[in-house]
Amino acid sequence: MTEQADKKYYALDETTVVNYIQSHEKLSAHFDDDDTLTADEVGDGNLNLVFKVYAEQTPSRTMVIKQSLPYVRLVGKSWPLSIERSRIEAQALEFHNRLCPEHTPDVYLFDPDMYLIAMRNLDDHIILRKGLIEGIRYPHLAEHVGSFMAKTLANTSDLVMAHDEKKEQVARFINPELCKITEDLVFTEPYRETERNAYHEELTPFVRSLQADEALRVEVAKMKEKFMTQAQALIHGDLHTGSIMVNQADTYVIDPEFAFFGPMGFDIGAIIGNLLLNHAAQEARISDEAQRKDFQQYLEKTIVDLWYTFVREFQNTWDTVDAVNMPPAYQEDYMLRLLQDGAGFGGCKMMRRVIGLAGVEDLRGIEDTDAKTMACRRALGMGRTMLMNRHSFHNIETLLQTVTDSQPI
């Protein structure tokens, strides 16, 4: 951040955000001249202020203002963080809007001085994680997210993008600070004793047992290395169920501030791993066994459908490549490696959500401690199995079978 930009930046509040909108024609044009605007700060993420702004008389005239804070909100001012990340988010949204507008919110304005993005308010949607915790099913979720991933990942890889543009975009999207958060919170801290890990006390012996498993730490280190070195495509970088907004008809992927050119499997694993975290959590959340198994089967079917949608949509890209230098057997191997990378990253992401600083409400919100411990142990077992057995998975069905059959840690 230049000093110049520094001076122009100030953190908004529920009052000043209204003034901000009124002073920017691009934004005020979304409202009527005589609208009275009101704002609610609703950010529940870790890094940003999020305002929902409405016209009081006609709340359907509305928008969201998302502004980066110069520190990690979850931890406080002791963990400073460059607000440059809103530039990355705006750039990634631009790509997503071009490649998959149907699942990306409209962006009205990016203000590089205020590190602020104004975008559509998806008020008639909820965060997928919340919906799944309540046991709501989304019939189009698999199709929509599978398609989003195929379009955004294939089209930003060397398979489609020109050799020079890809390399220039790699440089434009370097995202050291946000990548460091992932490097630390996903791949480092959960596997050793650190102050920031945040599991509940009763889980301690099971976490210790997992951390003592050297073979596991070897595989985690390989996944971390891949995360840090493989510039395969412009990935979302944080594609869990908290970054997806849904209703029964539509699906939107939000918050790509962790975006950079990384391994596609990291996005694939994020969504699969988070659906499986919900799967594990439902052991403690849905007491009726038939009802629980039924919902878990819905989650499993979502994962299978999501993968096959991804593969089907990715085929559009394979149809355009030169089959002399990229023969069919290479194409098959490429997709298999994506599945196995997805399993590896998904496993890491499941374990970190149980052990590490940033947990998930699916598990941490379970009130009964014994039930929570059991669900967490189940999630750890699934995560470890998914990572350790990844090279044995030759299709999504085997992956799911092996993982859901696994024993708790």
Next chain:
Amino acid sequence: MTEQADKKYYALDETTVVNYIQSHEKLSAHFDDDDTLTADEVGDGNLNLVFKVYAEQTPSRTMVIKQSLPYVRLVGKSWPLSIERSRIEAQALEFHNRLCPEHTPDVYLFDPDMYLIAMRNLDDHIILRKGLIEGIRYPHLAEHVGSFMAKTLANTSDLVMAHDEKKEQVARFINPELCKITEDLVFTEPYRETERNAYHEELTPFVRSLQADEALRVEVAKMKEKFMTQAQALIHGDLHTGSIMVNQADTYVIDPEFAFFGPMGFDIGAIIGNLLLNHAAQEARISDEAQRKDFQQYLEKTIVDLWYTFVREFQNTWDTVDAVNMPPAYQEDYMLRLLQDGAGFGGCKMMRRVIGLAGVEDLRGIEDTDAKTMACRRALGMGRTMLMNRHSFHNIETLLQTVTDSQPI
């Protein structure tokens, strides 16, 4: 290249290079005031002008001026090429000089407007490729090159470099045009019919047979993907025996204009593959069998020693990492993958030097056509075996045994 810079650039000749030196104090300071300077253009590479400039009375006062041409010299003005590459070369030389000064030539000046580097004249050294063709042995070669690779590669990887500096350097070293040359000439063109391939007519049926091998093209595609996506370390990018200057005492690595953050195995494979190309060529060059076997054994021993020096020097880096998150078994696996990547890239580089546009004098200089065909078939067989069997190599000895035992294509 900005327009401003464009205007300041002009290609030097043997006269103007002397004027250039005399007008730059940093350069003229290497000579006496009354020296009469004389210049020879000696560039035999594909991309640059190279002048050796001497004081006529005292030739030990000398330097080299290397200037980028705005096209590929080997092909001519029909293949334009940004002269930006001399910036990359200067940046890479800066790293090499810091990390391994003992095997990097001193740089006196980099002129970003003239795309020119002035450096030490290594006149008392010859290009390693020429020495090997003549059957000269270099007792310190393995030790020197193994050490150069370990120091330059380990220290520019995530194992040593800070997370943010590494990512900034990745961006600073993006090198789309030179990488494209490798992508085309090493990984694409040799494996299909193209105009630019340049093997001799008698080799045609053998090249056709190799190009028809789909399993081979699958593995080549995997290596190309790795080359294009794995930002593991700042690699030299062209570390063949033509980029190394030697005498009986010293070794210098030159010409890092292909440098970028890529897979370490590409450098490892380049040097091993080129030593093995010489090994294959000696079948036709040294007629006395005992003498030939003896020289080939020297080459094999050089490869073994080079690898173990690399591993030994790399250990300095492993000694500094945190063994909780990077356990010993991960470290061993990392080194094994480097060996196998080296085999994969080395195999590709051997085959391309036989089939593709840019050949090597070791093979193309063999006068007898039948002998040349046989040596080329041997090189192709070794290259294919090294690539296809790479995952079975668990040490350098097995690699060498398997490759030298392989049948000609």
